[in-house]
Amino acid sequence: MLDRRDFLVTAAAAAAGTALGAPFAGAQNADFPNRTIRLVVPFAPGGGVDVFARLLAEKIKEKNGVTVVVENRGGANGSIGGAAVRSADPDGYTLLFSAATHVMAKQVMRNPPYDPVTDFVPVARVGEAPMLVVMAPGLPFKTIREVVADARNQPDKWTFATSALGAPGHLATVAFNKLAGLKLTIAPYRGTAPGLTDVAAGHVQLMIDPVLALLPMARSGNVKALAVTASKRVALAPEIPTAAESGMPGLEYASWYGVWAPKGTPNDVVAWLNKACNEAAVELGATGRLAELGIEPVTNTPDEFARFIAKDVQRNTELLQSVNFEPV
Template sequence: MIHRRDFLIATTATLGTLGLAPALAQTDALPKRPIRLVVPFAAGGGVDVFARLLAEKLKEKYGLTIVVENRGGANGSIGGSAVRSAEPDGTTLLFSAMTHTMAKQVMKSPPYDPVTDFTPIARVGEAPMLLVMAPNLPFKTIAEVVADAKQQPDKWTFATAALGAPGHLATVLFNKLAGLNLTIAPYRGTAPGLTDVAAGHVQLMIDPVLALLPMARGGNVKALAVTAKARAALAPEIPTAAENGMPGLEYATWYGVWGPKGMPAATVTALNAACNAAIKDLAASGKLAEFGIEPVSGTPESFADFIEKDVKRNSELLKSVNFEPV
């Protein structure tokens, strides 16, 4: 005879096991060999910082061996090409921003189709952007910058991490709103461009808050505004673009993980679940807030749908200013 208490214990244990089954199955589908997480920009930029945060959490949470590899150059396409040509077994992944998805819109001869040649795995975060200026310039507001640039446009140049990068698109929007066509100089990532702004060789740069704020707080560059509707919790002392003289300059960057085309569905699902869980933990610990990143999670399908809409929006922005791929 089975007592009611024993029956309840057995039933609870069974239900618990059944509930764990999908999670265990997903964990089993994670790559067993070391994972190469390719960042297509120089070390030290916003994409690199976030990639390393995620890699460390995935190591801690799942025991994965993840090596972050910086492969900068050619608007991020050198790193993208390395992932595209890799075996689609989940051991070579790309960590990038919207720069990756804009390759066809900003390059005359992109080495791949950033949408159809890759497997979207997870969108993991987004962040406001920061407009900074060379420290040797006397201006304090965007309105003052625009007024001077209209008088002397040849004296003003924007640095950008890469063509098609979030900072590039935000800069295009700046030019459009200001009625200017200031030169935009692409670099091999955020760090080298920011170095030139700090040295006064280039006058302006827009890039994620997490990448530019340390230099701004250190006095190496001047922070003018965040490109958001509200001030960033990470830097409440910095005004919004609207407060500083340019209403409408609102632009956020986002980050995601991709793999090569043709990855097994089970591996994609497992990596997506692992990324979502890691981002949840990072958000709960306050690590993301330290860098001004808002957590994002969702399915691979929702990521693919987001990419389609984002590419359309940014393509229309580039077309509105007659941008020509280079």
């Protein structure tokens, strides 16, 4: 699991408006915000990133009286939506809501249209969640151990879907292959929903993605849940074993979610957005909305988020290098 201890804060701190040391706003943009904020999601509607973005947008609107609209701009491994935000005016009215996928663009794409670290301002990391390993419903296997045993004998019959290269689910899939000593094909999709649809139809056999995106399909029987990528069972789905219990110790990965602004966005605007995001995340956690989706709220300052990104990129770059991953 990603290390969350340094980044979680109490609801009381956020409710008090401390914003973890960030100033509330400066005189330069004292009237911010005074119009609609666009929250760009770089994936198709219906996936985990989209669901969380809409909850956050709704809560920010409710608490601050500002309209926040979610705009889906999927495609090109999330870079179409990212490029739209990068080229937007750095005024705080066009933001990116994404997962760890965003910061790995340089590691998984040969010609990324931007530098995901230096071309954006980290605003806030707002949540993280364990992921779920699911399988096509028509297959007879019940554990990761059984899947690996069959895949070793018939590797050509097994393919993983992934929502995007560099996404947490993709990185967990790379780790799955490494731990199993396999090289199963990984097929990238334009977000979670289309990949999950193909798993349910049996066109591909496996997928790893956040619990919030996959659990409804697993509970309905449209896909089979094999394990969660956590060190212990999750409260949302205690009936699903951990990866270790299912036969793959060491498969521990979490998805995380954050908000970015274009490079050059004024510090006081970033501070206002950081406070709004922190308060929204804490309240969504307190009301149980995030728990229903398997997400744990996270709050931090922009500087803490930047340090977290650096650590996460280093870890995942080392994973990709260890299996000789080539950008596409």
